[in-house]
Amino acid sequence: MVFIRAHAISWLTGLARSVSTYVSSYISQRASTIVSLFVFSILSTTSLAKDNDQQNNTNNNGPLTNGSDFNIAVASNFKACYEKLAEAYSQQHNLAPQQIKASYASSGQLAAMISRGAPFAIFLSADQKRAQQLIQRDLADAQNGFIYAVGQLVLWAPKLEQKPGPAWLKEHGTHAIKRLSLANPKHAPYGLAAEQSLKQLGLYGELQDKLVFGQNVAQSLQFVASGAADMGFIAYAQWLELDSEQRGQYWLVPADLHSAIQQQAIEIKAWANNTSNDFFRFLKQKQAQQIVRNCGYLSDIY
Amino acid sequence: MHAVDLQPLYLSIKLAALTSMLLLVICIPLAWWLVQQKPTRQALINALCALPLVLPPTVIGFYLLLLMSPGGWLGQLNAALGLEPLSFSFRGLVLASMVYSLPFALQPLQSAFSQVNKAYLEAAACMGANAVQRFIYIVLPLARNGIYSALILSFAHTMGEFGVVLMIGGNIDSETRVLSIAIYDHVEALEYTQAALLSTLMLVFSLLILSLLYLSNGRKAHKMGSL
Numbered sequence: 046m047v048f049i050r051a052h053a054i055s056w057l058t059g060l061a062r063s064v065s066t067y068v069s070s071y072i073s074q075r076a077s078t079i080v081s082l083f084v085f086s087i088l089s090t091t092s093l094a095k096d097n098d099q100q101n102n103t104n105n106n107g108p109l110t111n112g113s114d115f116n117i118a119v120a121s122n123f124k125a126c127y128e129k130l131a132e133a134y135s136q137q138h139n140l141a142p143q144q145i146k147a148s149y150a151s152s153g154q155l156a157a158m159i160s161r162g163a164p165f166a167i168f169l170s171a172d173q174k175r176a177q178q179l180i181q182r183d184l185a186d187a188q189n190g191f192i193y194a195v196g197q198l199v200l201w202a203p204k205l206e207q208k209p210g211p212a213w214l215k216e217h218g219t220h221a222i223k224r225l226s227l228a229n230p231k232h233a234p235y236g237l238a239a240e241q242s243l244k245q246l247g248l249y250g251e252l253q254d255k256l257v258f259g260q261n262v263a264q265s266l267q268f269v270a271s272g273a274a275d276m277g278f279i280a281y282a283q284w285l286e287l288d289s290e291q292r293g294q295y296w297l298v299p300a301d302l303h304s305a306i307q308q309q310a311i312e313i314k315a316w317a318n319n320t321s322n323d324f325f326r327f328l329k330q331k332q333a334q335q336i337v338r339n340c341g342y343l344s345d346i347y
Numbered sequence: 348m349h350a351v352d353l354q355p356l357y358l359s360i361k362l363a364a365l366t367s368m369l370l371l372v373i374c375i376p377l378a379w380w381l382v383q384q385k386p387t388r389q390a391l392i393n394a395l396c397a398l399p400l401v402l403p404p405t406v407i408g409f410y411l412l413l414l415m416s417p418g419g420w421l422g423q424l425n426a427a428l429g430l431e432p433l434s435f436s437f438r439g440l441v442l443a444s445m446v447y448s449l450p451f452a453l454q455p456l457q458s459a460f461s462q463v464n465k466a467y468l469e470a471a472a473c474m475g476a477n478a479v480q481r482f483i484y485i486v487l488p489l490a491r492n493g494i495y496s497a498l499i500l501s502f503a504h505t506m507g508e509f510g511v512v513l514m515i516g517g518n519i520d521s522e523t524r525v526l527s528i529a530i531y532d533h534v535e536a537l538e539y540t541q542a543a544l545l546s547t548l549m550l551v552f553s554l555l556i557l558s559l560l561y562l563s564n565g566r567k568a569h570k571m572g573s574l
Contacts, residue, residue: 268412273416
C-alpha cells in the first residue's frame with residue numbers, strides 16, 4: 046500500500062514537472078506580449094484581493110463597494126496625463142498612491158479584458174467605440190460616460206529643416222519622404238485621424254506606398270524616434286512629453302481635417318466603489334480638465 | 348463583415364519557408380564546425396547562439412529595429428551596399444526571423460552531428476575521401492534526422508513568430524503583414540469572426556505541414572533500421 050502510494054506520488058510529480066516545463070517554454074516563446082498582459086491583470090486582481098483583506102471591509106454588497114482601492118484601465122496614449130491627474134487627486138484627498146492601480150494597454154485590449162470580467166472600476170478609452178461596446182453589454186451606464194479629453198494629432202519630423210505642413214507635403218512629400226509612420230487606422234483612433242487628414246489633403250494616394258503602421262500611436266512614435274521612419278503622426282500629448290533636443294519640427298494637424306478623437310470615460314458598474322465614484326467625478330471638474338488641456342488635449346467640457 | 352484576406356497566410360508561408368531554408372544553409376556548416384571545437388569555445392558560442400531562446404521576442408525586435416534603422420550599423424551596411432532599406436521590408440523580416448529561429452535550427456543539427464561515429468569518418472579518410480566528401484557522403488546522410496528536425500522546428504517557429512514582426516514589420520500589406528499580425532489586428536479591431544477563421548486556418552495548415560514532414564522523416568528513419 047505504501048509502495049503504491051509512493052509510486053503514485055512520484056508519477057504525479059514527474060507529470061507535474063513535465064507539464065510545467067512544457068507550459069513555461071510554450072508561454073515564453075509564443076505571444077509573450079498578450080500573455081504578459083493577462084498575467085498583469087491576474088496579478089492586479091490578486092493584489093487587490095490582498096489589500097481588501099487588510100482594509101476593514103465588512104460590507105456584503107459587492108467586492109469593493111465600501112473599499113477605498115480600485116483599479117483603473119487607461120489607454121496607453123493617456124498614461125502621462127493620467128499620472129498627473131492621479132497625483133493631483135491623491136494630494137487633494139490624501140490618498141496613498143497604491144490605492145489607485147492603473148493598467149495601461151490599447152483600448153481594444155482593455156475593453157476585451159473588461160468584457161471578460163477584469164476588475165477595473167473606471168475605463169479611460171482612447172475613443173468612443175470601445176466604451177460604447179461595453180455600454181452595449183450593460184457593463185456601464187450610458188448616461189454616466191463623458192468625454193474626458195479630445196486628442197490632437199501632430200505630424201512629427203525631427204530630422205527636417207522646415208515645418209512639415211500641407212504646403213511642404215504637397216511640394217516635397219513624394220520624393221523627400223521614404224517612410225511615414227502612423228498608428229493602424231483599423232483600430233487606433235489617432236491612426237484613423239491621420240489617415241483621414243491625408244485623404245482630406247489629397248495626399249493619401251501618392252504617400253500610400255510609404256506608409257508604415259504601428260500597432261498604436263506609441264509605436265508610431267518609436268518608429269520615428271529610432272530613425273526607421275523619417276516622420277510620423279503622433280499625439281500632441283506625446284510630442285509635449287519629448288525632450289527639447291528630440292522635438293524638432295512638427296505640424297499640429299487642424300481639427301477640421303479629421304473626425305474628432307473623442308476619448309470617453311466610463312465607470313464599470315460591477316467594480317465601482319465610493320472612491321472610484323469620487324475620482325470619476327473629479328475627472329469632470331475644472332481642475333482636472335485644466336490638467337488635461339495642459340497635457341496637450343482639448344477639453345470637451347470647458 | 349469584411350471578407351477574410353488570405354494574403355497574410357501566403358506571406359507567412361513564404362517567410363517560414365525562406366527562413367528555414369536559409370537557416371539550414373548557414374547552420375549546417377556552422378553546426379559541423381562547432382561540434383569539432385574544444386568544449387570551452389563550443390560552450391561560449393552555444394550560449395551566444397541560444398540567446399534568442401531566452402530573450403523576449405520584443406527585445407530582439409527592438410534591438411533589430413535600432414540596428415536596421417539608417418543610424419544603426421546594419422542599416423549603414425545595407426545603404427553602403429546600395430540596397431533598399433531593411434526596416435519595414437520583407438528582407439528585414441527574413442533576417443530577423445533567421446536570428447529569432449537560429450537556435451531552433453542549430454541545436455538539432457549539433458546534436459545529430461555529435462552522434463556521428465568518428466570511426467566511419469576515419470575509415471573514409473583511410474580510403475582517400477577528403478573533408479568535403481566525408482561531410483557530404485557520410486556526415487549528412489547519418490545526420491538526416493537532425494536536418495529534418497532543424498527544418499521542421501525553424502519552419503514552425505517562424506510561422507508562429509509575432510513579437511519580432513510586431514516590432515520591425517510596420518504592418519505593411521503584402522509585405523510584412525504576416526498571419527500572426529493579421530489575427531492580432533482583427534482581434535484589436537473587434538473582428539472576432541475573421542480572427543477565429545484565420546486562426547483555425549493557421550492551426551490546420553501547421554498541423555498538416557508538420558504531420559507530412561514528420562511522416563516523411565519517420566519513414567526514412569525506419570528504412571535505416573533505427574527505432
